Amino acid sequence: MLAIEKAVGLVATPSVLISVFIASVFGMLVGAIPGLTATMAIALLVPFTFFMDPLPAVGAMIACSAMAIFAGDIPSTLLRIPGTPASAAYTDEAYAMTRNGQAETALGANLMFSAIGGLFGTAVLIVAAPALAEVALQFSSFEYFWLAVLGLTCAIFIGAVSPLKGLISLFIGLLVSTIGLNNPAGVPRFTFGYTELMGGIEFIPAMVGLFAVSEVLRAMVHGAIDLPMTQRKIGNLFANWGKMVKTYWRQQLRGNTLGTAIGILPGAGADIAAWVAYALSKKMSRTPEKYGKGHVEGIIESTSANNAALGGAWVPALVFGIPGDSITAIVIGVLFIKGLNPGPTLFIYNPENIYAVFLIFILANLFMIPLGWAAMKGAGYILRVPRRVLMPLILGFSIVGSFAVNNATYGIVIMLVFGVLGFLMEENEIPVAPCILGIVLGPLVEENFVTSMIKSNGSFLAFFERPIAGVLGVFTILVVLSPLIGMVVRRMRGPATKTA
Amino acid sequence: MVKSDIIIGLILTVLGVAVILHAQSFPDIPGQEYGAAVFPVIAASALAACGLLLAFKALRRRATVPEGVDVAHSMAGITPAGWLKGLATIALVLFYCLFSDQLGYIIAMGLVLVGGMMLLGVRWWVAILISAIAIFAIHELFVVLMRVPLPRGTIIPF
Numbered sequence A: 001m002l003a004i005e006k007a008v009g010l011v012a013t014p015s016v017l018i019s020v021f022i023a024s025v026f027g028m029l030v031g032a033i034p035g036l037t038a039t040m041a042i043a044l045l046v047p048f049t050f051f052m053d054p055l056p057a058v059g060a061m062i063a064c065s066a067m068a069i070f071a072g073d074i075p076s077t078l079l080r081i082p083g084t085p086a087s088a089a090y091t092d093e094a095y096a097m098t099r100n101g102q103a104e105t106a107l108g109a110n111l112m113f114s115a116i117g118g119l120f121g122t123a124v125l126i127v128a129a130p131a132l133a134e135v136a137l138q139f140s141s142f143e144y145f146w147l148a149v150l151g152l153t154c155a156i157f158i159g160a161v162s163p164l165k166g167l168i169s170l171f172i173g174l175l176v177s178t179i180g181l182n183n184p185a186g187v188p189r190f191t192f193g194y195t196e197l198m199g200g201i202e203f204i205p206a207m208v209g210l211f212a213v214s215e216v217l218r219a220m221v222h223g224a225i226d227l228p229m230t231q232r233k234i235g236n237l238f239a240n241w242g243k244m245v246k247t248y249w250r251q252q253l254r255g256n257t258l259g260t261a262i263g264i265l266p267g268a269g270a271d272i273a274a275w276v277a278y279a280l281s282k283k284m285s286r287t288p289e290k291y292g293k294g295h296v297e298g299i300i301e302s303t304s305a306n307n308a309a310l311g312g313a314w315v316p317a318l319v320f321g322i323p324g325d326s327i328t329a330i331v332i333g334v335l336f337i338k339g340l341n342p343g344p345t346l347f348i349y350n351p352e353n354i355y356a357v358f359l360i361f362i363l364a365n366l367f368m369i370p371l372g373w374a375a376m377k378g379a380g381y382i383l384r385v386p387r388r389v390l391m392p393l394i395l396g397f398s399i400v401g402s403f404a405v406n407n408a409t410y411g412i413v414i415m416l417v418f419g420v421l422g423f424l425m426e427e428n429e430i431p432v433a434p435c436i437l438g439i440v441l442g443p444l445v446e447e448n449f450v451t452s453m454i455k456s457n458g459s460f461l462a463f464f465e466r467p468i469a470g471v472l473g474v475f476t477i478l479v480v481l482s483p484l485i486g487m488v489v490r491r492m493r494g495p496a497t498k499t500a
Numbered sequence B: 001m002v003k004s005d006i007i008i009g010l011i012l013t014v015l016g017v018a019v020i021l022h023a024q025s026f027p028d029i030p031g032q033e034y035g036a037a038v039f040p041v042i043a044a045s046a047l048a049a050c051g052l053l054l055a056f057k058a059l060r061r062r063a064t065v066p067e068g069v070d071v072a073h074s075m076a077g078i079t080p081a082g083w084l085k086g087l088a089t090i091a092l093v094l095f096y097c098l099f100s101d102q103l104g105y106i107i108a109m110g111l112v113l114v115g116g117m118m119l120l121g122v123r124w125w126v127a128i129l130i131s132a133i134a135i136f137a138i139h140e141l142f143v144v145l146m147r148v149p150l151p152r153g154t155i156i157p158f
Helices: A002-011 A014-032 A038-049 A054-071 A073-079 A085-099 A103-136 A141-157 A163-177 A195-199 A203-222 A241-264 A270-284 A296-319 A326-337 A344-349 A351-377 A387-406 A409-427 A433-455 A460-464 A467-499 B002-023 B038-064 B080-103 B105-119 B124-145
Strands: none
Touching: A002 A014, A002 A054, A002 A351, A014 A038, A014 A054, A014 A073, A014 A351, A038 A054, A038 A203, A038 A326, A038 A387, A054 A073, A054 A103, A054 A296, A054 A326, A054 A351, A073 A085, A073 A103, A085 A103, A085 A270, A085 A296, A103 A241, A103 A296, A103 A344, A103 A351, A141 A163, A141 A433, A141 A460, A141 A467, A163 A409, A163 A433, A163 B038, A203 A326, A203 A387, A203 A409, A203 A433, A203 B080, A203 B105, A241 A270, A241 A296, A270 A296, A296 A326, A296 A344, A296 A351, A326 A433, A344 A351, A387 A409, A387 B080, A387 B105, A387 B124, A409 B080, A433 A460, A433 B038, A460 A467, B002 B038, B080 B105, B105 B124
16 A cells, blocks of 8 residues: 555655646657658657656657557548557547547547557556566576567557568667677677677667657658548547447457557567457447448547557556557667666565556546547648658757757767667568567567577576467467468468368 | 568668677676576567568568559659759768867857758758857847857857
8 A cells, every 4th residue: 555655745746747638648649640640759759758857758759659549549530641550540430430520539539549548558557567576586597588578579560561571670779789889798799899889770860760760850851731621620528428428449458458458469569459459349340331431439449459558568568568559669778777677676676666656547537538629629720730841840859859869070970870770670661660679679578589599508498488479489489480371371271262 | 662671671681680690799697597698689580570570471472462553652753953952951061070079169160050051942041041040049038048059160160
């Protein structure tokens, strides 16, 4: 009980409340602007958190990501451009509703079910995380190695267009993480005599480059186009709330559960949750023929799922230090910088910090309703912000943010290099997210791998000898082989469907 | 997509091999078999293997695609003007890196922002006005609030 009281005291300070509120507004704005993703919102926020205390910093990032994931639904509904990839699954459905003049129903459903989904995910986080932490205490380097590898493989093999290109991105990230002195042997690697590189690649400028500068370069190269809006006036958002909850509580619950479960899976986050939930909703629905023509049912299920996934993604992040998606990957990077190394010991030595994080989650999802209402009412203005003006401003912001981390121009150079890298990767359909996971998880994978190899005298079999390690190892290998298994199944089914 | 995949695959393979060769120079931990080189070599070998696989798959696809027809590749749609604008953006950032110490944050950032907006076709006076507001806002946020010592410049110190 004492820890919870302490946690309330920690959260109820002006610095935490103000930073959570400002970050919420910021996340809402960035998420609502088409083409700016939730990850970019976090990337732009991180240089600020560098100057904050750990709790306001984490609180700001939680609030910002929750708002941005939700706000992505606004341009998705009104312009048919998903604000964040997590909204892409139901963009066509929501836009069809706008064309039928039902934008307020779609937006109202997004707002309410996002908030409920977020709270559901938080509830699971509160129950599951401490219980898992108990288990995690018994983990050795073998289990941590498999968990990290599992996180990385899930990121690549679940829902990726091309697993091969995801792998390439991952290995680029892992190689980047080996630069510098920070390795088990403590020798400088790939520094080529530059003292700046000794400390490794600064995580913050690299991330700002990959997620923000790459986007600026794309706008420069392809041109920054603004799009027209179909429905300008938004009516009463709360009109159908009661009716929707009553009619679609099953869909909501299913979306929440599925979303949280996918979020907990290391390496899979809100985007995948939304896609799976939409597909499942269509399959289970009594009226699947209405899907795609402006039917609220699928929207409810998938918007419930993507916000619930956010809470779920924090379970492996806090308990094992394994990110559930690229946003938690960034947050874990920041936690390490702050000296708050995520892992089971966090629950034992600083339970009040964990409870405080839980409280901020609840707070953020409650803030979402008034702020989301304001953003939807102001959508006409937010969506009209011209990208031609916005993109250079983002560039300027990125430059100053990357400089501020060490007060050195070196940070800007890193940002630029990774900006160009991110641009080239995305232009060639190589996803960026596995790369950032690789950069964050690289040191963890290497340390646990080398430690385990030394412990077992180089026998790889030892990785499967402990029971949990063995299960995790086999599961990881199954995930890796899943595209192959899928191919075989399709081959076997192929002739059968042709004859049918 | 076909041609670019072959090129990228080969570049990654070369990169992987170069890393493996370079890693041979890392010293071992005395008395241990597994030292600094193990992990980079594994990651680089995997990267090289993926690169080869990417190039190989693209080559096989090329045999089935008719001559001269390449599947839509977003970089193919970039106009020469687009490429120039991208390079100009990189040049603006490099310019800031090189000269912000002498010119100071205000002038250097002003050039980056106004330059960037004019590249995207914003009218010059709108660009200057918005840049001025942004420079002031960033200054208040970073210098006043977070005490980041942004370069003041040696020519006209602010």
